[in-house]
Amino acid sequence: MAAKVKLTRPELKRYRDVLTRLQRYLPMLKLKQQQLQMALRQISQHRRQAQAALEAAQQVVAPYRAVLRDVAGVNVEQLSRPSEVKTATRNVAGVTIPVLAEVVFPPAAYSLFATPAWVDQALADRREVSRRRVELDVLEEQNRLLRRELTKISQRVNLFEKVKIPEAREIIRRIRIKLGDEMTAAVGRAKMAKAKIAEGGSFDDLELPDVAEALENS
Numbered sequence: 001m002a003a004k005v006k007l008t009r010p011e012l013k014r015y016r017d018v019l020t021r022l023q024r025y026l027p028m029l030k031l032k033q034q035q036l037q038m039a040l041r042q043i044s045q046h047r048r049q050a051q052a053a054l055e056a057a058q059q060v061v062a063p064y065r066a067v068l069r070d071v072a073g074v075n076v077e078q079l080s081r082p083s084e085v086k087t088a089t090r091n092v093a094g095v096t097i098p099v100l101a102e103v104v105f106p107p108a109a110y111s112l113f114a115t116p117a118w119v120d121q122a123l124a125d126r127r128e129v130s131r132r133r134v135e136l137d138v139l140e141e142q143n144r145l146l147r148r149e150l151t152k153i154s155q156r157v158n159l160f161e162k163v164k165i166p167e168a169r170e171i172i173r174r175i176r177i178k179l180g181d182e183m184t185a186a187v188g189r190a191k192m193a194k195a196k197i198a199e200g201g202s203f204d205d206l207e208l209p210d211v212a213e214a215l216e217n218s
Helices: 009-061 064-068 118-198 208-217
Strands: 084-092 095-104
Touching: 009 084, 009 118, 064 118, 064 208, 084 118
Parallel strands: none
Antiparallel strands: 084 095
16 A cells, blocks of 8 residues: 555655544454453353353253153153243443343143142242353353454554554655655755856756746745
């Protein structure tokens, strides 16, 4: 990119404007990066807690696994599966993430007289496992969405810091050097013009715009 830049005053102004925009936008990107990192740390903690709660709930239902197969007319496995998962949304650093609102289960329609008393508790415990699993799934989705956004923002921060801003500064430096060389040459021609005037010469062989500019800046 830098090799194709015209070393002119309009380009100097353009790249100064570019550099100003980059330097103004970079702190906002870094702030968003920090917010995402903080949110991900919180979600990571919640995920660990949710995983521990799920494992604890699974240990509670472990004794039921064998006997539930013998409960006639009651499909505990099916009744313990969510019929609907309701979620809301929350905005975190410009990213919309799901938030668990409610886990809905199918109605437990079975005869209380024809089934053992412990079936109710077993069903409640199995539903707790399902609820904890859904909670963990939602946290995993939050983590996925925020981590994807963090990757994008981090790439842009690196691009600005390591490529775009140094590139703009280098182009500005090159243009300044070129314009400085041109000004030095113009001043030299202006001095020659003064010498010719003093000797009774003329401006015919000189570049008048450069001479005038050099005289103004000398």
